[in-house]
Amino acid sequence: MRSYDFIVIGSGIAGLSFALRAATHGSVVIATKRSAEQGSTSWAQGGIACVQSQEDSFDIHVADTLEAGAGLCDEAVVRTIVTEAPAAMETLMDYGVVFDKRMDEEGHEELDLGREGGHSKRRILHSKDTTGREVENKLLALVKAHPGITLLEQHFAVDLITTAKLGLAGPNRCVGVYVLDQAAGLVRTLRSDRIVLCTGGCGRVYQYTTNPDIATGDGVAMAWRAGAEIANMEFIQFHPTCLYHAKRKSFLISEAVRGEGGVLIDHEGNEFMQKYDRRKSLAPRDIVARAIDREIKRTGKPCVYLDITHKPREFIAERFPNIYETCLELGIDAAVEPIPVVPAAHYQCGGVLTDVNGATSIGGLWAVGEVGCTGLHGANRLASNSLLEGAVVATRAVKDVITKCPMESPTVTVAVPEWQSGNVTDVDELVVIYHNWDEIRRLMWDYVSIVRTGKRLIRAATRLRNLQREVQEFYWNFKITTELLELRNLVEVATLIVESATRRKESRGLHYTLDYPDRNDEHWRHNTVLVKRMEPKPEGP
Numbered sequence: 313m314r315s316y317d318f319i320v321i322g323s324g325i326a327g328l329s330f331a332l333r334a335a336t337h338g339s340v341v342i343a344t345k346r347s348a349e350q351g352s353t354s355w356a357q358g359g360i361a362c363v364q365s366q367e368d369s370f371d372i373h374v375a376d377t378l379e380a381g382a383g384l385c386d387e388a389v390v391r392t393i394v395t396e397a398p399a400a401m402e403t404l405m406d407y408g409v410v411f412d413k414r415m416d417e418e419g420h421e422e423l424d425l426g427r428e429g430g431h432s433k434r435r436i437l438h439s440k441d442t443t444g445r446e447v448e449n450k451l452l453a454l455v456k457a458h459p460g461i462t463l464l465e466q467h468f469a470v471d472l473i474t475t476a477k478l479g480l481a482g483p484n485r486c487v488g489v490y491v492l493d494q495a496a497g498l499v500r501t502l503r504s505d506r507i508v509l510c511t512g513g514c515g516r517v518y519q520y521t522t523n524p525d526i527a528t529g530d531g532v533a534m535a536w537r538a539g540a541e542i543a544n545m546e547f548i549q550f551h552p553t554c555l556y557h558a559k560r561k562s563f564l565i566s567e568a569v570r571g572e573g574g575v576l577i578d579h580e581g582n583e584f585m586q587k588y589d590r591r592k593s594l595a596p597r598d599i600v601a602r603a604i605d606r607e608i609k610r611t612g613k614p615c616v617y618l619d620i621t622h623k624p625r626e627f628i629a630e631r632f633p634n635i636y637e638t639c640l641e642l643g644i645d646a647a648v649e650p651i652p653v654v655p656a657a658h659y660q661c662g663g664v665l666t667d668v669n670g671a672t673s674i675g676g677l678w679a680v681g682e683v684g685c686t687g688l689h690g691a692n693r694l695a696s697n698s699l700l701e702g703a704v705v706a707t708r709a710v711k712d713v714i715t716k717c718p719m720e721s722p723t724v725t726v727a728v729p730e731w732q733s734g735n736v737t738d739v740d741e742l743v744v745i746y747h748n749w750d751e752i753r754r755l756m757w758d759y760v761s762i763v764r765t766g767k768r769l770i771r772a773a774t775r776l777r778n779l780q781r782e783v784q785e786f787y788w789n790f791k792i793t794t795e796l797l798e799l800r801n802l803v804e805v806a807t808l809i810v811e812s813a814t815r816r817k818e819s820r821g822l823h824y825t826l827d828y829p830d831r832n833d834e835h836w837r838h839n840t841v842l843v844k845r846m847e848p849k850p851e852g853p
């Protein structure tokens with residue numbers, strides 16, 4: 313067993329930002345399940361929303377966020393995060409992050425602000441179309457050079473260790489984490505009174521997604537098993553414009569392309585967004601994704617197109633080099649032809665319920681970044697508000713952790729047992745794991761995606777119950793592997809999404825059901841909160 317002042321699980325913007333600040337107070341370990349740069353942060357394209365220009369104001373950014381969030385945002389949280397954004401951007405720039413600049417009319421250098429759907433002003437700080445890579449690289453370099461931070465790559469957090477699971481009386485507290493050291497093939501016990509989940513989202517629960525492989529909802533699943541409150545999992549955001557190409561899956565065409573005038577058209581070259589929203593191609597994502605879904609069903613074609621051909625080639629290649637080059641490699645010249653696109657699962661608006669400091673309902677446990685649900689996003693996230701949330705809430709979380717668990721006085725002194733492997737053998741049929749994995753992702757896409765019905769949700773729930781039984785049997789009988797652990801988490805998170813969607817008897821933001829097509833503020837303007845009933849049981853198979 314190893315003890316640290318802080319345990320951070322995950323190494324995206326949330327985990328790295330938290331670690332860099334926490335390291336000024338004590339020892340930090342970051343456990344991350346692949347190489348550290350693998351995560352959604354590295355893939356982020358459009359940028360980070362932050363009020364910067366004279367024409368913009370905090371009030372307008374707040375209003376845009378609330379409008380996108382369809383009545384479910386926590387306004388106080390929105391205001392806090394929006395007003396603390398400029399300081400968070402200063403910190404990122406101090407860490408070495410470089411955002412694009414331009415010359416103003418008087419020849420002074422200023423930040424080049426992009427625009428995206430749902431934003432009524434230009435306010436997106438960006439580094440070309442690879443903003444996330446710039447942020448991740450700069451923060452990770454600092455973390456790797458920091459003597460007070462231990463970075464454990466290929467270390468998969470399996471489960472949180474809590475006082476409730478240990479059968480101890482009193483309020484439930486998190487006191488450690490079991491992590492699978494993949495190289496050594498054994499489970500290590502990490503002990504701390506200050507544990508922060510920064511594990512990102514769960515896009516991989518769907519067949520089509522913009523998300524990287526790591527996005528299997530591990531943090532939500534772990535927190536759920538530990539007894540934390542989980543909120544709003546029905547609100548899964550589908551990005552309207554994922555590249556449609558046989559040879560390249562999960563490649564995003566940034567909303568910033570529409571921000572620079574890109575227009576959605578059908579296979580005959582006709583614009584269609586005017587039928588759905590006055591903001592046309594720049595309407596919030598839930599509206600655009602649903603409109604595309606309808607157009608695809610109406611025309612029977614597999615995709616729609618994003619047309620930016622009215623812009624000069626030089627502009628496209630300079631502003632969106634990653635998108636331009638990737639399309640070109642696939643034989644699509646965005647300067648002269650429209651890009652084929654489809655919606656795909658992109659962002660988890662719900663998650664582990666927290667306050668604006670990332671504090672969860674379990675003592676000693678915080679959740680920051682996409683894994684958490686602070687109330688910023690409500691029923692639909694405004695574009696480029698998530699990197700912002702990760703940066704702001706990480707800073708607040710460090711202060712909150714120090715206040716609640718002062719460094720000089722450890723709050724819990726319990727004996728934490730080592731992981732018990734029991735009498736398990738190697739998985740004999742990996743094919744079953746892959747089959748179950750595919751089945752979950754396909755059924756979630758077919759039954760629980762952009763347009764839902766009660767009947768489809770019941771079907772999904774029934775299939776998931778069977779899968780859950782099978783996966784649980786695997787978990788108890790075989791040696792754990794990353795594939796098995798991710799499958800266990802996927803089925804857990806899929807079940808939470810279906811359960812949350814089943815409970816909400818209205819359509820709001822990203823949750824649209826044909827059974828209740830209207831928004832019902834009288835009965836449903838509240839979060840969907842799920843909590844597992846806790847029974848003490850021994851840890852490990």
Ligand code: FAD
Pocket residue numbers: 321322323324325326327343344345346348349350351352353354355356357358359360361443444467468469470510511512513522523524526530531564658659680681682683695696697698699700702
């Ligand atoms: P991540 O960056 O996803 O990091 C999660 C980390 O947790 C990873 O290191 C992962 O390996 C680790 N991890 C997960 N499970 C475990 C486990 N069991 N044990 C150990 N480690 C674990 N948002 C914006 O605001 N602006 C954008 O322009 C933007 N563009 C995007 C483009 C794409 C293609 C995608 C997919 C998302 C985009 N988003 C954007 C969303 C944004 O990138 C993410 O919400 C944000 O990066 C999440 O950061 P995070 O630190 O919470 O998680």
Ligand code: SIN
Pocket residue numbers: 356357358359565566567568694695696697698
């Ligand atoms: C994009 O660049 O379109 C993604 C922005 C986001 O998800 O916030």
